[in-house]
Amino acid sequence: MGALHIVVCIKQVPDSAQIRVHPIYNTIMRQGVPTIINPYDLFALEAALQLRDQFGGAVTVLTMGPPMAEESLRKALAFGADRAVLLTDRAFAGSDTLATTFALASAVSKIGETWGTPDIVFCGKQTIDGDTAQVGPGIASRLELNQLTYVAKISKLDLEAGAIEVERRAEGGTQLLSTKLPALVTMLEGSNEMRRGSLACALAAAQAEITVWNAAAAGIEDLLNCGLKGSPTIVKKVFAPGAHTVRAQQIELQDRNADDIARDLLDQIFIRQPQVEADLMRMASGQ
Amino acid sequence: MSDAPRPAASRANTKKELPERFRNHRHVWVFVEYEHGRIHPVSLELIGEARKLADKLGVEVAGVLLGGSEPEMREAAAQASQFGADLNYIIADPILTDYRNQPYTKALTELVETYKPEILLLGATTLGRDLAGSVATTLRTGLTADCTELAIDDERSLAATRPTFGGSLLCTIHTLNFRPQMATVRPRVMAMPEADPSRVGRVVMHPLGMMEDDIVTKVMGFLADRESATAQLAYADIVVAGGLGLRSRENFQLVRDLAAVLGGEYGGSRPLVAKGWITADRQIGQTGKTIRPKLYIAAGISGAIQHRVGVEGADLIVAINIDPSAQIFDFAHLGVIGDAIEILPALTRAFQARLSVNRLAG
Ligand SMILES: Cc1cc2nc3c(=O)[nH]c(=O)nc-3n(C[C@H](O)[C@H](O)[C@H](O)COP(=O)(O)OP(=O)(O)OC[C@H]3O[C@@H](n4cnc5c(N)ncnc54)[C@H](O)[C@@H]3O)c2cc1C
Ligand SMILES: Nc1ncnc2c1ncn2[C@@H]1O[C@H](COP(=O)(O)O)[C@@H](O)[C@H]1O
Numbered sequence: 244m245g246a247l248h249i250v251v252c253i254k255q256v257p258d259s260a261q262i263r264v265h266p267i268y269n270t271i272m273r274q275g276v277p278t279i280i281n282p283y284d285l286f287a288l289e290a291a292l293q294l295r296d297q298f299g300g301a302v303t304v305l306t307m308g309p310p311m312a313e314e315s316l317r318k319a320l321a322f323g324a325d326r327a328v329l330l331t332d333r334a335f336a337g338s339d340t341l342a343t344t345f346a347l348a349s350a351v352s353k354i355g356e357t358w359g360t361p362d363i364v365f366c367g368k369q370t371i372d373g374d375t376a377q378v379g380p381g382i383a384s385r386l387e388l389n390q391l392t393y394v395a396k397i398s399k400l401d402l403e404a405g406a407i408e409v410e411r412r413a414e415g416g417t418q419l420l421s422t423k424l425p426a427l428v429t430m431l432e433g434s435n436e437m438r439r440g441s442l443a444c445a446l447a448a449a450q451a452e453i454t455v456w457n458a459a460a461a462g463i464e465d466l467l468n469c470g471l472k473g474s475p476t477i478v479k480k481v482f483a484p485g486a487h488t489v490r491a492q493q494i495e496l497q498d499r500n501a502d503d504i505a506r507d508l509l510d511q512i513f514i515r516q517p518q519v520e521a522d523l524m525r526m527a528s529g530q
Numbered sequence: 531m532s533d534a535p536r537p538a539a540s541r542a543n544t545k546k547e548l549p550e551r552f553r554n555h556r557h558v559w560v561f562v563e564y565e566h567g568r569i570h571p572v573s574l575e576l577i578g579e580a581r582k583l584a585d586k587l588g589v590e591v592a593g594v595l596l597g598g599s600e601p602e603m604r605e606a607a608a609q610a611s612q613f614g615a616d617l618n619y620i621i622a623d624p625i626l627t628d629y630r631n632q633p634y635t636k637a638l639t640e641l642v643e644t645y646k647p648e649i650l651l652l653g654a655t656t657l658g659r660d661l662a663g664s665v666a667t668t669l670r671t672g673l674t675a676d677c678t679e680l681a682i683d684d685e686r687s688l689a690a691t692r693p694t695f696g697g698s699l700l701c702t703i704h705t706l707n708f709r710p711q712m713a714t715v716r717p718r719v720m721a722m723p724e725a726d727p728s729r730v731g732r733v734v735m736h737p738l739g740m741m742e743d744d745i746v747t748k749v750m751g752f753l754a755d756r757e758s759a760t761a762q763l764a765y766a767d768i769v770v771a772g773g774l775g776l777r778s779r780e781n782f783q784l785v786r787d788l789a790a791v792l793g794g795e796y797g798g799s800r801p802l803v804a805k806g807w808i809t810a811d812r813q814i815g816q817t818g819k820t821i822r823p824k825l826y827i828a829a830g831i832s833g834a835i836q837h838r839v840g841v842e843g844a845d846l847i848v849a850i851n852i853d854p855s856a857q858i859f860d861f862a863h864l865g866v867i868g869d870a871i872e873i874l875p876a877l878t879r880a881f882q883a884r885l886s887v888n889r890l891a892g
Pocket of ligand 2: 343375
């Protein structure tokens with residue numbers, strides 16, 4: 244087995260803490276909203292860099308997006324990634340998760356042909372804009388990679404044997420899994436902390452050559468699987484959550500002290516929810 | 531790009547033209563998540579929801595049970611039927627004892643290809659999301675994640691509504707021309723249906739057709755969580771939560787005190803996790819837990835949309851906030867405009883007094 248090769252899929256997303264919705268048209272107002280690397284993807288990138296530091300080899304970052312997504316690739320290079328691929332083509336516009344996984348899986352294959360088959364493909368747990376957590380599993384199915392999602396820790400990597408062991412977050416506990424490479428891993432948040440890139444990396448990143456592929460360059464011949472055409476889902480309607488028709492009934496303050504207000508509130512709670520009162524009284528009388 | 535609201539003109543008006551090969555897809559399925567000896571409650575919630583969709587369509591509800599032991603699966607199927615499933619497909623094979631993506635994906639896709647459902651619902655748990663993504667990709671069909679509302683439109687298609695951009699907007703997504711139409715829903719988003727102990731359903735057994743040697747991934751162990759705040763918070767009848775309005779970690783104790791007197795659980799808004807006042811499994815909202823308690827008390831929480839989507843299912847929402855224009859009063863049922871740091875301990879005292887009267891009387 245040759246040197247370790249890892250691909251990390253990152254997405255450039257609007258910093259949703261700063262997103263504003265147009266009050267009349269219910270559209271996202273993107274103007275002036277800064278973009279960031281999807282925060283969950285940084286856990287994946289850091290995990291990849293740690294493995295590379297330990298075993299040698301190279302980390303390739305991949306993103307699909309508009310030309311300006313190059314920015315997030317430069318950030319990843321500044322953190323220490325070795326090379327970056329931007330997959331960009333108007334044919335990808337409007338992709339849902341299925342079409343996104345088609346494009347990304349094709350690019351991962353092309354990366355494999357160009358720089359060596361990856362041993363591990365990393366994704367974040369989910370994005371903060373799409374928020375589906377499906378792109379990772381989708382890429383894994385398309386490329387027939389062994390799928391390890393919600394990974395909290397990579398406990399062992401044995402390149403000789405082509406084996407990997409991880410701790411995976413499952414319902415009600417942690418699953419210890421072992422599988423063979425190549426594998427697709429989605430990293431759980433909080434699994435590590437993103438390093439500060441070195442000054443040398445930052446300088447190199449600013450100058451670095453970024454590989455830009457359109458659909459054809461990524462080896463995609465059939466555009467029917469891409470973008471809107473390749474997306475089985477359709478967004479029919481976008482709307483703002485409605486307000487309740489009635490606002491909260493206010494407990495009158497009337498210059499009363501906190502204890503009087505609290506007793507009033509308690510009465511109102513019990514009037515509206517007799518079930519809660521009954522449950523509490525049963526609990527209090529020790530039944 | 532996925533699920534970002536697209537310019538509405540692009541495809542919102544696409545016509546439904548279901549290809550011939552999908553026309554005989556019928557019935558609403560729920561993947562019934564069974565692990566460590568029990569059905570995950572989200573699956574029962576989904577059976578309740580599936581029942582409504584199926585009744586609207588005039589079709590049946592089927593549960594899908596995958597696991598290691600046939601008797602256990604049959605018992606779980608009986609339970610699924612009490613909650614509303616007309617029939618259950620079971621694949622019982624030792625290979626399926628612990629969840630692993632590869633055999634579960636094979637089992638579920640094969641059932642879908644053989645029995646052809648029109649709708650397939652899964653819980654948005656770690657297991658459900660892991661499985662749904664693979665199955666949808668293998669079948670090349672659409673999947674809408676983390677839905678908050680499911681409905682059937684005039685053309686008998688599934689209208690799946692989900693929050694997008696962290697809840698700032700909602701969008702309704704259709705999988706018009708592919709089957710099955712797949713969706714995941716988070717625990718507690720849908721109400722738990724009533725069980726009817728007299729209801730029984732049919733069972734269809736199906737073979738897996740796989741050998742352990744075919745499977746590359748091995749489960750080497752499982753460490754159960756010691757304290758599962760996760761499950762307790764999501765399913766508690768009474769939840770008391772605090773936000774940044776409490777101003778300090780010390781003051782957060784007031785939230786815990788009230789929760790303790792009420793025999794409930796406590797939680798908080800997202801910024802408290804970052805500040806280290808609460809652990810991540812106690813965060814309530816879009817990126818935390820969805821709760822549906824009988825009583826929810828929110829103290830010093832502004833009521834941002836990301837918080838709101840996690841608590842809207844509560845029967846009674848009580849808000850304590852110093853700011854009369856706080857958003858939380860838009861969706862709370864009862865409000866107190868006041869200082870949470872004074873009101874919380876007073877409320878704890880009031881409940882204590884009322885409960886001790888009852889203790890003496892009882
Ligand atoms: C992608 C994304 C996901 C998110 N997910 C979640 C999530 O899952 N859950 C979540 O909660 N948030 C989430 N958020 C954050 C959310 O947008 C809000 O920022 C957050 O809920 C605000 O927390 P808060 O109400 O505690 O604080 P603030 O918004 O600062 O509100 C504090 C409130 O306390 C009131 N107050 C001040 N002093 C007092 C006092 N003495 N007594 C009573 N009231 C007082 C103030 O009037 C104010 O209304 C998310 C954000 C993003 C962008
Ligand atoms: N456009 C994209 N380019 C690169 N990676 C992506 C893209 N979209 C999603 N991903 C990866 O897939 C993960 C899950 O995304 P999602 O299914 O949208 O929640 C992300 O954390 C990324 O690692």
